[in-house]
Amino acid sequence: MATQHSRSAARLMMAPAVVLLLGWMLVPLIMTLYFSFRKYLPLRGGDLGWVGFDNYVRFITSSAFWPAVQATLMIVGGVLLITVVLGVVLALLLDQPMWGQGIVRILVIAPFFVMPTVSALVWKNMFMDPVNGLFAHLWKAFGAEPVAWLSEASLPSIIMIVSWQWLPFATLILLTAIQSLDSEQLEAAEMDGAPALKRFWFIILPHLSRAITVVVLIQTIFLLSIFAEIFVTTQGSFGTRTLTYLIFQRVLESQNIGLGSAGGVYAIILANIVALFLMRIVGKNLDA
Amino acid sequence: MGRIVLDKVTKSFGDVQVIPPLDLTIEDGEFTVFVGPSGCGKSTLLRLIAGLEDVSTGQIRIDRQDATMVPPAKRGLAMVFQSYALYPHMSVRKNIAFPLRMAKLDQAEIDRRVTGAAEVLNLTDYLDRRPGQLSGGQRQRVAIGRAIVREPAAFLFDEPLSNLDAALRVGMRLEISELHERLKTTMIYVTHDQVEAMTMADKIVVLRAGNIEQVGSPLELYREPRNLFVAGFIGSPRMNFIEGPEAAKLGAKTIGIRPEHITVSDSEGPWSGVVSVSEHLGSDTYFHVHDTGLAETITVRADGEVGFRHGDRIHLTPRMDVMQRFDAEGLRIA
Numbered sequence: 001m002a003t004q005h006s007r008s009a010a011r012l013m014m015a016p017a018v019v020l021l022l023g024w025m026l027v028p029l030i031m032t033l034y035f036s037f038r039k040y041l042p043l044r045g046g047d048l049g050w051v052g053f054d055n056y057v058r059f060i061t062s063s064a065f066w067p068a069v070q071a072t073l074m075i076v077g078g079v080l081l082i083t084v085v086l087g088v089v090l091a092l093l094l095d096q097p098m099w100g101q102g103i104v105r106i107l108v109i110a111p112f113f114v115m116p117t118v119s120a121l122v123w124k125n126m127f128m129d130p131v132n133g134l135f136a137h138l139w140k141a142f143g144a145e146p147v148a149w150l151s152e153a154s155l156p157s158i159i160m161i162v163s164w165q166w167l168p169f170a171t172l173i174l175l176t177a178i179q180s181l182d183s184e185q186l187e188a189a190e191m192d193g194a195p196a197l198k199r200f201w202f203i204i205l206p207h208l209s210r211a212i213t214v215v216v217l218i219q220t221i222f223l224l225s226i227f228a229e230i231f232v233t234t235q236g237s238f239g240t241r242t243l244t245y246l247i248f249q250r251v252l253e254s255q256n257i258g259l260g261s262a263g264g265v266y267a268i269i270l271a272n273i274v275a276l277f278l279m280r281i282v283g284k285n286l287d288a
Numbered sequence: 289m290g291r292i293v294l295d296k297v298t299k300s301f302g303d304v305q306v307i308p309p310l311d312l313t314i315e316d317g318e319f320t321v322f323v324g325p326s327g328c329g330k331s332t333l334l335r336l337i338a339g340l341e342d343v344s345t346g347q348i349r350i351d352r353q354d355a356t357m358v359p360p361a362k363r364g365l366a367m368v369f370q371s372y373a374l375y376p377h378m379s380v381r382k383n384i385a386f387p388l389r390m391a392k393l394d395q396a397e398i399d400r401r402v403t404g405a406a407e408v409l410n411l412t413d414y415l416d417r418r419p420g421q422l423s424g425g426q427r428q429r430v431a432i433g434r435a436i437v438r439e440p441a442a443f444l445f446d447e448p449l450s451n452l453d454a455a456l457r458v459g460m461r462l463e464i465s466e467l468h469e470r471l472k473t474t475m476i477y478v479t480h481d482q483v484e485a486m487t488m489a490d491k492i493v494v495l496r497a498g499n500i501e502q503v504g505s506p507l508e509l510y511r512e513p514r515n516l517f518v519a520g521f522i523g524s525p526r527m528n529f530i531e532g533p534e535a536a537k538l539g540a541k542t543i544g545i546r547p548e549h550i551t552v553s554d555s556e557g558p559w560s561g562v563v564s565v566s567e568h569l570g571s572d573t574y575f576h577v578h579d580t581g582l583a584e585t586i587t588v589r590a591d592g593e594v595g596f597r598h599g600d601r602i603h604l605t606p607r608m609d610v611m612q613r614f615d616a617e618g619l620r621i622a
Contacts, residue, residue, distance in 0.1 A: 182371060182373065184369045184370070184371050184373035185373045185374075185375060187340050187360075187367075187369070187373065188367065188369055188373035188375075188434075189375075189386070190340070190359075190360050190361060191338060191339075191340070191360045191361060191365070191366065191367050191387075192361070192386050192387035192390055192434070192438070193361035193387055193390035193391055194361070194386075194390045195361075198390065202375070202386070203375060206375075206377040206378075207376075207377070209377075
């Protein structure tokens, strides 16, 4: 009886939080769904009634849709690749005993604390500016023609900026994972005749697989919705218009809330497809 | 073949010298046990032989070849670690095959050796499991399996039984001894447990603070300990040490008598005291005797049927022929 009572009491006490969180999630979702079926042009007549699937058809048949999906996936994939590979390398290096370890580790983590808008502006103006940027000076120092990064290599530039922001996160998680590796395993492998590279491949990398999974999953969630980096650099031009940015343009620049909402629903579907693939590929690492 | 010679080997970590110059020869096929209290440098010594630590000065020779600078993998030694150090993401089969894969043996040979090792160690049914799904004793056997497939010149064991429960420990002790009988390979075994040392070793090396206190067969160490430390460390329960006039009578600073070399009686004997605790083990009974005027406590081993209790006054008769005498430096007087 006592457990029965305490269980229902617990349910009662949790109810406000659950209801609040549920509402928090459901209200925007339902509003998005609602608007996606309506013709709603705030500056051109307001809410003009139901239009069925018109918005969905228009959004997906627009010439900007598939390039946007492609750009989104390129950015997510590129950033994941760079942060995981460099993260493992940096974590291995930071795990070595060295002078000034504490300061070095803080410096490595620092980019994570810089706001996306700020870091994108810093990259855009200090590094990538084709006239005054540090890269331009570097290129000129070697006698090369400076690259106009954000217009000529816009997608790689965005990937570089976002990778710089997320590398500390990957490094930090992977570093803690490396530190939890039993050193006797490495010594055993050494005695078993495995040179350093094979020890990395057969012992360290499998040990890191779970941490890599966590990094990939968490980063994907955030990377699918990056916005500020694009907004302050290319404004979505030169092939850097991601799905998120496309929706922003539909809603605020074209002032078409219905169309943008339909795009929002597509974004939810895309995120779920990506999540499904990821869980298939890396999710099994979380078992056992 | 596995004859290992340590020639004036020292090891320092920074300014701290943990192994002072040390000479030791381990003959081919010998089961040698390094024993000593924790922090005595026995594990460091093993890691020096394995090559996991570099010697500071001196030379290590394996089969007459200078191995001092040879990397661990090339020394032809296999090691079993205290934590077993199995690779958790590999099956038992892959764990055991790992050193062979690294040596680039062909698959048929790898399979043959892994199957052979699994049969020897009763692991055949577990080959496709992961280490996480095995019990402590099974993991231990996998670790040994990984060592024997390499057919090394010598096996190094670093406290391999310390993570097992008491019953399993006795079983694994026997299995390792049997393995040694069968393979006849040199084995070096590190432990802090003198019972393991006594039961398994051909040769025991007693270490204290990096120094070798004595080298000898288990019975040599038991019968003729070189000094007070070895006398106290080897044998269970500990040897009783008596100082003062009783020792002076025999011309020694300290005399030592093992608990099993004292007989108890309720009426007669040169020494007498009061039983404080009696531990009945069934086969034996240990009496801790106070108020003898000789030492704080005298421990006596008697037959299991002897039934003195707390508070009883008893008389003790030491066997004078096995009484050990030690001089002021703590060295045994022969």
